[in-house]
Amino acid sequence: AYRPLHVVCTMASCTNVCVIGAGHVGAPHAIVMASKCPKVKFTVVDDDARTIAAWNSGLLPFFEPGMQELLDDVRSAGNLSFTSDFDSAVRTAEVILVSVSTPLKKSGVGAGYAPNLEHWESVARRIAKVAGGPKIIVERSTVPVTTAASMTRVFKSVCSHEVVMLSNPEFAREGSAITDQLSPDRVMIGGPESVEGEASVAVLKALYSSWVPTGRIITSNLWSAEISKLTADAFLAQRISSINAISALCEKTGADVDEVSYAIGVDSRIGRKCLTASLGFGGVCYETHLRNLVYLARMYRMPVVATYWDSVIKMNDYQKRRFANLVVREMFNTVGGKKLAVLGFAYKKNTSDCRFSAALDVCKVLENEQALLVVHDPRVSAEAVGVAFTRDDGSASLVSCEADPYVAMEGAHAVLVLTEWEEFTRLDFKRVYASMQKPAFVFDGRNLLDHKALREIGFKVYGIGKPQPPAETETESAEAAAESAAESQKRAGRILAGAAPKENAAALRAAAERALAQTPASEQPAGGGLERAATFGGMA
Ligand SMILES: NC(=O)c1ccc[n+]([C@@H]2O[C@H](COP(=O)([O-])OP(=O)(O)OC[C@H]3O[C@@H](n4cnc5c(N)ncnc54)[C@H](O)[C@@H]3O)[C@@H](O)[C@H]2O)c1
Incomplete structure (x- = not known):
């Protein structure tokens, strides 16, 4: 018999919570909730057995500052578990938090913009099948x-038990997910405007109230909550694209984007955050959610709104391409066969996540130019880098990984800073300079390093939105270009002769063959190859 949810799910009876999806959203959130609600049992399920095994081992599936320590504490309290047993976790829970992936559709209607709701729908169907009682989803x-x-309709078509759907969007940031969860700016809960809806919102609100001040818990209607996350990410991304657009102008005019950013950011109407110019934003949220917003606007036949938000993505692509172009152009229009050390591959510091990383897009352009990229990132595994560069045809990539940053930079023609890891500022750049090819370039895509100090050492340094180094005279430039081209050919020859011990021999050999077959740099049109190469992953 039907029993209304607001009778079944009072806070007193909400003793079991199931979290579906043990990824970057589901797992840290469950860990924090379990630490703050010791009387409630939290069960995290995922259909990827390897992920569950990793959570149950000492080696977590991804890095998040403070997560390991908090998890250790929670484990000893005993109210959190990770399991593949979906059915029993769902059956015993009154509240089910669904945190499964919603990647962009790869084909069909809305490809590249609409979210793929396949995982969501299959989860809704499976919950409905095994529910065994009313649920708050x-x-x-x-x-x-x-x-x-839509999901309520799916559920009701399979199951006769009552269900209330709530929306509780995730605003925590990767890289500070634990501290964001412990002390959120706000928690938003949207629910249906009905008695059961309000009772269900109250149940979830009571859970959060264990540690979040009531004034920071916003309740709203369902649709406002659903659209707020897309809006928040779109606004944040839009600020980054805006300052990046200005950075391009700064480079042309001699202005310094950091000075501009500071001057506008102290205006309390603008504020200082998300105003750091860089080679572009990355991560699963900004680009995916912007694209979802564009898709929504198109779906509701609002082309002006769609074009407005699409331009934020276009500016981001422009910035990544501009940076990659700069590297090639300043290195005498050829990076073929040259070793480039890549410092940082995660989409930002303090995370091991490299999904939608700006570094990946820049590296792909340079890989296409036959550069020999050696990636060093303190948290991204060699396996993750390998996966990111796996080619569709299965051929070997020119990218290798190096755990020691000094080895990564040894013999390199250039250092590219692509993630703002603070430890890069502590490297001994005198030592690095001594070990590099000359001229030794630094392309700082995050304006992280001390450019003045690097120039004093002898580096040629390029930042984002910074006055460019004085141009060389034409003769100097031509001489350096000729020297660089000759060095590339020599290096390629050395590789072919088997003198490249550290890197992937097969990949290097292929790259070297291509470098030797290349037209001399001096005969190439500036940036010509790059324009063709500059198509970024995921772009229509
Ligand atoms: N990563 C972020 O910072 C962030 C922030 C806010 C919102 N989001 C959104 O949250 C959602 C999850 O993102 P994420 O970064 O945690 O993704 P993720 O890929 O890290 O984790 C998703 C998890 O869901 C699991 N999964 C997929 N289908 C499943 C199924 N049918 N049954 C059980 N488990 C299943 C996957 O195996 C994976 O472990 C996405 O909608 C994303 O847009 C992400």
Whole structure:
């Protein structure tokens, strides 16, 4: 018999919470909730057995500052578990938080813009199949507005038990997810405007109230909550694209983007955050959610709104391409066969996540130019880098990984700073300079390093939105270009002769063959090859 949820799910009876999806959103959130609600049992399920095994081992699937320590504490309290047993976790829970992935569709209607809701729908169907009683289902994944209505219909077509769908979007940032969860700016809970809806919102609100001040818990209607996450990410990304657009102008005019950013940021109407110019934003949220927003606007036939938000993505692509172009152009229009040391591959510091990393897009352009890229990142595994560069045809990539940053930079023609890891500022750049080819270039895509100090050592340094180093005279430039081209050919010859011990021999050999077959740099049109190469992953 039907029993209304607001009778079944009072806070007193909400003793079991199931979290579906043990990824970057689901797992840190469950760990924090379990630490703050010791009387509630949290069960995290995932359909990837390797992920569950990793959570149950000492080696976590990804890095998040403070997560390991908090997890160790929670484990000893005993109210958190990770399991593949979906059915029993769902059956015993009153509240189910769904944090499964919603990647962009790869084909069909809305490809590249619409979210793929396949995982969501299959989860809704499976919950409905095994529910065994009324459930509060909470959207934690980012989904298009009105998804809750579709999922309620899916649920009700399979199951006779009552269900209430809530939306509780995730605003915590990767890289500070634990501290953001412990002390959020706000928690947003959207629910249906009905008695059961309000009772269900109250249940979730009571859980958060264990540690979040009531004034920071916003309740709203379902659709406002669903659209707020897309809006928040779109606004944050838009600020980054805006300052990046100005950085391009700064480089042309001799202005310094950091000075401009400071001057506008102290205006309290603008504020200082998200105003750091860089080679572009990355990560699963900004680009995916902007694209989802563009898709929504198109779906509701609002082309002006769609074009407005699409331009934020276009500016980001422009910035990445501009940076890659700069590297090639300043290195005498050829990077073929040259070793380039890449410092940082994660999409930002303090995370091991490299999904939608700006570094990846820049590296792909340079790889296409036959550069020999050696990646060093303190947290991204060699396996993850390998996966990112796996070619569709299975051929070997020219990219290798190096755990020691000094080895990564030894013999390199250039150092590219692509992630703002603070430890890079502590490297001994005198030692690095001594070990590099000359001229030794630094392309600082995050304006992280001390450019003045690097120039004093002898580096040629390029930042983002910074006055460019004085141009060389034409003769100097031509001489350096000729020297560089000759060095590339020599290096390629050495590789062919088997003198490249550290890197992937087969990949290097292929690269070297291509470098030797290349037209001399002096005969190439400036940036010509790059324009062709500059198509970024995921772009239509
Ligand atoms: N990563 C972020 O910072 C962030 C922030 C806010 C919102 N989001 C949104 O949250 C959602 C999840 O993102 P994420 O970064 O945690 O993704 P993720 O890929 O790290 O984790 C998703 C997890 O869901 C699991 N999964 C997929 N289908 C499943 C199924 N049918 N049953 C059980 N488990 C399943 C996957 O195996 C994976 O472990 C997405 O909608 C994303 O847009 C992400």
